[in-house]
Amino acid sequence: MSKPHRSATGGVGGRPRDPQIDDAVLSATLEVLGETGYTGLSLEEVARRAGTSRPAIYRRWAGRAPLALAAIATRLDVPSPPDTGCTLCDLAESFNVFLAAYRTIRPEVLSSLYAECASDPQLRARYLETVIEPSRRAVGRTLDRAILRGDLRTDIDREQLLDIVGSLVHYRALFGRQHLTDAEAESAIETLLRGAAVDYPALVAHSEALEQEHRGASGGRHTHPIAT
Amino acid sequence: MSKPHRSATGGVGGRPRDPQIDDAVLSATLEVLGETGYTGLSLEEVARRAGTSRPAIYRRWAGRAPLALAAIATRLDVPSPPDTGCTLCDLAESFNVFLAAYRTIRPEVLSSLYAECASDPQLRARYLETVIEPSRRAVGRTLDRAILRGDLRTDIDREQLLDIVGSLVHYRALFGRQHLTDAEAESAIETLLRGAAVDYPALVAHSEALEQEHRGASGGRHTHPIAT
Amino acid sequence: MSKPHRSATGGVGGRPRDPQIDDAVLSATLEVLGETGYTGLSLEEVARRAGTSRPAIYRRWAGRAPLALAAIATRLDVPSPPDTGCTLCDLAESFNVFLAAYRTIRPEVLSSLYAECASDPQLRARYLETVIEPSRRAVGRTLDRAILRGDLRTDIDREQLLDIVGSLVHYRALFGRQHLTDAEAESAIETLLRGAAVDYPALVAHSEALEQEHRGASGGRHTHPIAT
Amino acid sequence: MSKPHRSATGGVGGRPRDPQIDDAVLSATLEVLGETGYTGLSLEEVARRAGTSRPAIYRRWAGRAPLALAAIATRLDVPSPPDTGCTLCDLAESFNVFLAAYRTIRPEVLSSLYAECASDPQLRARYLETVIEPSRRAVGRTLDRAILRGDLRTDIDREQLLDIVGSLVHYRALFGRQHLTDAEAESAIETLLRGAAVDYPALVAHSEALEQEHRGASGGRHTHPIAT
DNA sequence: TGCTAAGCGAGACGGTACGTCCCGTCTTAAT
DNA sequence: ATTAAGACGGGACGTACCGTCTCGCTTAGCA
Known part of the structure; x- marks a missing residue:
């Protein structure tokens, strides 16, 4: 469901993205979001916790907001519509x-x-x-x-x-x-x-x-x- | 309606606050809010436009949020409750x-x-x-x-x-x-x-x-x- | 006079190197050297101007310094020793x-x-x-x-x-x-x-x-x- | 003998510079210069070793070269001209x-x-x-x-x-x-x-x-x- | 009226985070 | 087998801004 900034599979050639970084960054983002809220969300801190670098994040998401949205999307429940007949x-x-x-x-x-x-x-x-x-x-x-x-x-x-x-x-x-x-x-x-x-x-x-x-x-x- | 960070009249003596700065800052704040939204509201820019310095703002409001709130408060309509009998x-x-x-x-x-x-x-x-x-x-x-x-x-x-x-x-x-x-x-x-x-x-x-x-x-x- | 990083003829088979790239890179290198000096010489920029990629350069020269040296070597006058009898x-x-x-x-x-x-x-x-x-x-x-x-x-x-x-x-x-x-x-x-x-x-x-x-x-x- | 980027004492007001940072940065600079030479001198590394931040360095020196020059200046012997009569x-x-x-x-x-x-x-x-x-x-x-x-x-x-x-x-x-x-x-x-x-x-x-x-x-x- | 001290203004500081450039390497597809 | 080219992960850059500290000046209240 994540929407990368630039498609990872768009180009035929090139070194493939490390999928572990995707996960680590999304997890770190949720962690920071939980602690400081969106206002306090810094890509620097996310990169630090994810054990990667800021450019690696920018390569995947266009900025703070898209990153946060992607992270949130991984945790949103898919709601089940009630149907009891009543x-x-x-x-x-x-x-x-x-x-x-x-x-x-x-x-x-x-x-x-x-x-x-x-x-x-x-x-x-x-x-x-x-x-x-x-x-x-x-x-x-x-x-x-x-x-x-x-x-x-x-x-x-x-x-x-x-x-x-x-x-x-x-x-x-x-x-x-x-x-x-x-x-x-x-x-x-x-x-x-x-x-x-x-x-x-x-x-x-x-x-x-x-x-x-x-x-x-x-x-x-x-x-x-x-x-x- | 503004709520100063620290009371301006707290100390008996001392130089009185320049009231023009209050107005200039609130105006500049609304200006910046209108252009960039709250996210892009920087005290640096507000101080620049108000022709004053950041400490002068901090002396009056505790931070970005209280300042924005104070600025907004100066412009909020006081709503009049409708009463037609209907x-x-x-x-x-x-x-x-x-x-x-x-x-x-x-x-x-x-x-x-x-x-x-x-x-x-x-x-x-x-x-x-x-x-x-x-x-x-x-x-x-x-x-x-x-x-x-x-x-x-x-x-x-x-x-x-x-x-x-x-x-x-x-x-x-x-x-x-x-x-x-x-x-x-x-x-x-x-x-x-x-x-x-x-x-x-x-x-x-x-x-x-x-x-x-x-x-x-x-x-x-x-x-x-x-x-x- | 250029000294390739890895011999171009080392392997018997394989795709041969494009000699136009050698020339284009050396020219671009001299161009950039003339504009920004050695300190400002970036392989990225050289590759851009030469219409090729960085790996193609690294394949031919071991780095920035050997590249610059090779480029300079193409332009150095061969000095003629004076001999007038005086x-x-x-x-x-x-x-x-x-x-x-x-x-x-x-x-x-x-x-x-x-x-x-x-x-x-x-x-x-x-x-x-x-x-x-x-x-x-x-x-x-x-x-x-x-x-x-x-x-x-x-x-x-x-x-x-x-x-x-x-x-x-x-x-x-x-x-x-x-x-x-x-x-x-x-x-x-x-x-x-x-x-x-x-x-x-x-x-x-x-x-x-x-x-x-x-x-x-x-x-x-x-x-x-x-x-x- | 150091020539700060912007004079530290030029303005009357303002927080004075921490002189310990001057020393720490110059020392760290000499250290890095000794290890990697001027080419490998990175302000990031200097800041790290000096226990400060890059902006603090930029406030004092205009860039890498002036910093290196200032650091070197602290160590240069003042030569004594020989005078033996011979x-x-x-x-x-x-x-x-x-x-x-x-x-x-x-x-x-x-x-x-x-x-x-x-x-x-x-x-x-x-x-x-x-x-x-x-x-x-x-x-x-x-x-x-x-x-x-x-x-x-x-x-x-x-x-x-x-x-x-x-x-x-x-x-x-x-x-x-x-x-x-x-x-x-x-x-x-x-x-x-x-x-x-x-x-x-x-x-x-x-x-x-x-x-x-x-x-x-x-x-x-x-x-x-x-x-x- | 002159003195004192509290508070104000502005400038500059130390430091965090930003968004970007570049490096050197890895990967795929083509030759 | 080796190339060409694209993309990657990461180091460092120079800057904007934050929140704070320091200064000199202004002013009110007391002597």
């Missing part, structure tokens, strides 16, 4: 999908990295594609299933609903008192679904029915039953 | 209140500045208080009026609703396709109010009634009527 | 023989190149043989003729006299106010011959006689008559 | 005066350093003044005494005689078989004085008389009597 539960679970990135990478690292991407459209695109989009796509699939089931009003803007759900997670992670708790997530989904659902009480009933059915099952998927 | 309209307008900061300061400047605040709790608090809270308080007052009017369900979490509204603006400003348009704002508020209102159709009716009443008035406050 | 004139002319190298190569190039040869005895020997010895041998032959004619005292050390004459040229070229002028050369030879000759006045008389004899001849060899 | 002996001793620099600094270091000075007239002047001139001035005084005593022909060019003597030393040190031996020095001076003296036999006689007089004296100054 729209209420699936959407409540969606908050966790959006939270995935923040469980492995500290929020301020992501936000300062993103800030540096602002001036470079290409880098910005890569950031969005790497960090934001996977979660968004996963939740999008969940949402599509709800729409297929006819659970949502037909005039609901799919993208907007995704934005609302996703943004709440980001906001709380970046600026909020703390990460969104399960209770808060359920409460927020309740409000949103009351507004977005064709028949909210029916969704609640369906959720409770599934809950009943799976009672006692190990690792039951309905860990977040919501009462009206 | 809950629907007021809340739709609230998105604009949250957007206030981003109209004067580029989003990436704010986000990278915030990222640097992450490691310093005190600075982080000042950032939130300066940049985030004013808008939040303004919208909060609007929300309180809606609650007082009995327009919202009593089990609605006021803070959470504020978060949802505010977060959407931040998310779109930072990561989104573009800033929230009026149409999108109205659509989002519709979804939220359908879920949060005691009687959504009544709110719509009320809004339309007010709209009728003010028809033809110049600069009418109901510029965003919403149909069911 | 010891006074021949020796005065000898200064010009020693100056030959400095007319084509800038003194500082030669001296810095030599400095780098210091650590490598083999290279040093090649430098001396290439740059210093030809002139020395040429003047040596002139000196031998003077000795054969019985013009010099028998206890004169031939090598030492060569050293004295040659060193004066080198010294003036490297450290002096300017290159030795003809007048200075004549004056120096006068002093030296007064000390070295069996009968200095006789030499002067002989010189004047030859001068008289060739008067009016075009391109006369006695261009530097010396009066007592 | 022109023959004094001049023979003069070769040792010229050799002084090469006894403390390896010839190739001096010559490569000088080569780098070639492109910078100011630096070149400093080199000549520091390395060459002191010896030249010392021998010049000796020569002046000989002239005052009326030992030399009046039409002898003082500067040229200095050049001849000095150049022989430099030449032998840089390009020669080995440093000039005492016997060679005496022999060279004999040749030169035969040509330059008003009455060479008288000088020899005087030398022998002095020799007789001081016979048996410990550390007698006439260690190099020369027979006709």
Whole structure:
């Protein structure tokens, strides 16, 4: 998934890159990111810890931001979209999908990295594609299933609903008192679904029915039953 | 609003600080922020443009982040909470209140500045208080009026609703396709109010009634009527 | 005259070396030497100008110094020892023989190149043989003729006299106010011959006689008559 | 005698330079010069050994060459001009005066350093003044005494005689078989004085008389009597 | 009013990190 | 088998900037 500054395999000839350096540099980058954040990330220090030199890093990545992004990309969970058949539960679970990135990478690292991407459209695109989009796509699939089931009003803007759900997670992670708790997530989904659902009480009933059915099952998927 | 690093009036005697330097530095800071963003903000360059020296800056602010925050604080609009009596309209307008900061300061400047605040709790608090809270308080007052009017369900979490509204603006400003348009704002508020209102159709009716009443008035406050 | 690092004909089979590269590299080397001196001579730049690659250079010469020496060798004049039958004139002319190298190569190039040869005895020997010895041998032959004619005292050390004459040229070229002028050369030879000759006045008389004899001849060899 | 890149005491204000760094850098420079010669002198290595940083060096000296020159200047002997009353002996001793620099600094270091000075007239002047001139001035005084005593022909060019003597030393040190031996020095001076003296036999006689007089004296100054 | 000392301004310092040039070597494909 | 050329890993460069220290000057409060 790493995007080298200059393609390592582009030229036919030439000495091949030492793949151990790739790994060592990415590891060292994550190490430094964890200790000092993106602001304190210096290629000098990364090179030192990776046991290599700065030019070897520049040969692989165009600078600090692309390096950090590549390092982060190696650790980002691939989010799995929830699908229990229960729209209420699936959407409540969606908050966790959006939270995935923040469980492995500290929020301020992501936000300062993103800030540096602002001036470079290409880098910005890569950031969005790497960090934001996977979660968004996963939740999008969940949402599509709800729409297929006819659970949502037909005039609901799919993208907007995704934005609302996703943004709440980001906001709380970046600026909020703390990460969104399960209770808060359920409460927020309740409000949103009351507004977005064709028949909210029916969704609640369906959720409770599934809950009943799976009672006692190990690792039951309905860990977040919501009462009206 | 500036918070000097060390109190200028701490010592009884001594040469007084040159107030022109304060202004020149803050202006230069905004200038550089506008050109290079927070990442490219160097105190060296600020001092150069302000016609002073780096120690003079350090005497007033503890570093790059506090300086940038102080400079930004001089330009932030004080948001005015909308109050038309129409809950629907007021809340739709609230998105604009949250957007206030981003109209004067580029989003990436704010986000990278915030990222640097992450490691310093005190600075982080000042950032939130300066940049985030004013808008939040303004919208909060609007929300309180809606609650007082009995327009919202009593089990609605006021803070959470504020978060949802505010977060959407931040998310779109930072990561989104573009800033929230009026149409999108109205659509989002519709979804939220359908879920949060005691009687959504009544709110719509009320809004339309007010709209009728003010028809033809110049600069009418109901510029965003919403149909069911 | 070039001395390849590794023999080009060492292996029986294999792709033959491109002789155009030899020429292009030597030319480029002289070009760069002329612009930046030996200190600024970079193989990278030479390869760039020669339209080839660094390994192709390393294959032919062992490094910077041997390359520079080879390039210089292609341009060094082969000095012609003066022989007019007039010891006074021949020796005065000898200064010009020693100056030959400095007319084509800038003194500082030669001296810095030599400095780098210091650590490598083999290279040093090649430098001396290439740059210093030809002139020395040429003047040596002139000196031998003077000795054969019985013009010099028998206890004169031939090598030492060569050293004295040659060193004066080198010294003036490297450290002096300017290159030795003809007048200075004549004056120096006068002093030296007064000390070295069996009968200095006789030499002067002989010189004047030859001068008289060739008067009016075009391109006369006695261009530097010396009066007592 | 060191000439800082930018005067340390030029500005009234400002933090004063740490003089220990000056010493440490000069020492480290001599150390590296001794090990690798001027060509291998890297400021990085000097900084490392001196326990400081490259900028601290650049603040004091304009680059590699000025630094090396300053370091060398701290070790150059101040030559003492011989004065025994015996022109023959004094001049023979003069070769040792010229050799002084090469006894403390390896010839190739001096010559490569000088080569780098070639492109910078100011630096070149400093080199000549520091390395060459002191010896030249010392021998010049000796020569002046000989002239005052009326030992030399009046039409002898003082500067040229200095050049001849000095150049022989430099030449032998840089390009020669080995440093000039005492016997060679005496022999060279004999040749030169035969040509330059008003009455060479008288000088020899005087030398022998002095020799007789001081016979048996410990550390007698006439260690190099020369027979006709 | 004159004295004292605290604080200010600016300059320069010691040092970290930057992004780049170049070196000398290794690798592949072609001859 | 050996070449030509591209690319690699790494050493060193000269510079921008950081955060601090030092100086001389300014000014307020006390004698």
